[in-house]
Amino acid sequence: MASLEVDIFSRRITVDLHGYATGTAISVAREKIWEAYEHGFRHVRLIHGNTGHGAGGTGTIRSALLELLNSGGLGRWAMDRECENHRFRDTYMDIALRPNPVPGDADWTDMPLTDY
Template structure:
């Protein structure tokens, strides 16, 4: 089940992308990255699954899409440069280090979309 959790002390948002299609997971990831940055958070952790998958051809589309987003620079407005030592790339999750935002907002967080897959 997809969910997110905000840790105000660690300045980290944790987002579980399970139960989303590849397309929805990427849309949610982009939105939550932007939102975490706007709120002045320093990290965002995505739980993407696919821990045992080592090659894109074997599955793990969300895992490899998130890595590609970082490498391509498309997140450069919100995320530290791709070679930053502050990112954590793991088999089952990915932590992006966000840029410092001195003009953070204080608003409610947006809800996650409904799950798309039923087990």
């Protein structure tokens, strides 16, 4: 089920995207990557699950996340796609964030309700 874990010691958050449709998962991932950057964190682990095709051949959360990264849709917060600090695995990916020179300490927003 969808969840957010914040590890202040390793400066990494883990976002489990299970239970979200692809569009919702992308919105949640963008929001949490932005929040992690704003807090001065260095990595975001996105758990996307199985790499197979989605229902009806619509693709997967993983492929949509890769497209978002490749297209520069995370460019203000995430390192470039070629950065060797990113990690891509079968069920998750670790996104390396750019350093934030002025991190904040705002509250983390709640995860939205799952789609299914």
